[in-house]
Amino acid sequence: MGGMQWVGRAPLVAAVAEAGALGFLTALTQPSPEELAREISRVRERTDKPFGVNLTILPTMKPPPYAEYRRAIIESGVTIVETAGHRPQEHVEDLKANGVRIIHKCTAVRHAISAEKMGVDCISIDGFECAGHPGEDDIGGLVLIPAAADRLSIPVIASGGIADGRGLVAAMALGAEGANMGTRFLATQECAIHDNVKQRIVEASERDTRLIFRSLKNTARVGRNKVSDEVVEILKRPEAEFADVAHLVAGAKGREVMEQGDLDNGLYWASMAQGLIHDVPTVAELVNRIMTDARAIVGERLPALLRETVSA
Template sequence: MKTRVTEIFGIKYPIIQGGLAYLAYAELAAAVSNAGGLGQITAATLGTPEKLREEIRKVRTLTDKPFAVNLAIARHDNGGKYQELLEVVIEEKVPAISITGANPQPVFERIKGENIRTLVLVAGARQAQKAEELGADAVMAVGQEGGGHLGRDDIGTMVLIPRVVDSVSIPVIASGGIGDGRGLLAALSLGAEGIEMGTRFIATQECIHANEKYKQAIVHAKETDTVVIKRTLGAPGRVLKNDFALNIIEREQEGATYEDLKDVISGKANLEYIYDGNEVEGFGWAGQVIGLINTIPTVQELFDEMILTAEKGQSRIDRLFGELNHR
């Protein structure tokens, strides 16, 4: 399967693993890269340059394939500054980075002349055009079905992807609501040249940092079992529906400010659930794709199933068009 995404990033399949705060570490990233995709480790929630350097080197003991580091440049959860983390990425000669969360221009200025491939997460055509102007190798466009932080305009993936594809000349990677081979084939049909998945990779065996209760919640939930928090704060994010998340929304509707909510929307509250399984005092990010997830496979098993399903889907489409042409 060859697209500009596979060629740019040196991977077999155009499948990118999401940044996944607190979950995207060496074991998962290496498994994705070994299966033929582009695995990522998350820099911001590692916190310190020393921990990031250690994790990068750990990935290299587990795979000789390309991988990326996600820089969520608006996050400083553990006191780390993204500029310090970026210096480690450069020193360690990481082949690719993804940039999320804020204006990526300072990152592009710093890595000019370095041999680092770049992905920028966007939620609309204007953001994608800006990323292209800055020199991004590709953009990842996330529809409102996605888990974690989203765009503010509630644009679904089905509309967003062709809209972004039509607005830029660089490759577009589809994200949001994708979790199997059908989603991969659909994204390619919309003009994307690859996909990014976050939620689906949480429910895999190599996502060892995710609590089993969190994984089981993803497996057993329906597509209606998510809600969007932080909408009134201008930073909407989709999470699993539980009483803790519903309470956040209720307080938002009552006019709560960021200062009022900062403890319940913090990384600490996220960790209470995803690490400790404490849904009474925490929340877990998840997209609507949970309605399509009912297993916890190895990453390799997931890739095998996805490619097989995409091939069967392509054969079905070919057959339908063949029948149409013979009428």
């Protein structure tokens, strides 16, 4: 379970860890480095299994105190960090010097190669199907995953549009060492978002997302609602700027959607994997189902490729 803003909190992360998967707290969901340290402690109260922290670096006018968040991660004894966003060189150097393993999330092979040179331990490669920022190349996982695996010497984790055992097996067949899911974990019982959002994900099809900010060269995939439709229409105008939609896409409004359930009050992140999500299980039920289905595919369906064709 990759890092998700307003979602990666202790109860969900601990449930993912207890189920045998790897969950990530989202550092910037917490209002301060001190609160992040407390949230790390809350996970440890619930599980003794491994978990990590996501640190997303955003090029903002008033950046948060990244170095202090990073120090909170290190001093809390967390040994796995998922970085994403802007160039993470400074963070990689400090984290590595303190024995932390780093998974860097990116959307292009060229960026993955750059991150490998910086010293990250693993790449999470996000295909065009993903929620959040898929980059500007529009390359789906079927091509992007093996392209990354071919060019990198460090492990690759597949991300974007994966929601079940079929996706896990496909990812590994394409050269990945595993799969990273976000949207699928939104629709679980332990995820502390409003039931309206979960039910919308269950009801939605693979077509029910919108790509916003395309004209601004900062493409983002979100769930389709009145707000995302309005943002797309406004930004179709040749003279349109970010300021014209800022009031619609504010992070505080997105948080209200997740917590209060008014689906037309702001944006919510969702990938094309919505079309593969049909229920709201517990995390343990979900992870067990994924592994059971994956093993069945490998044990029953794929062996057909190895059978000799018998002529009549």
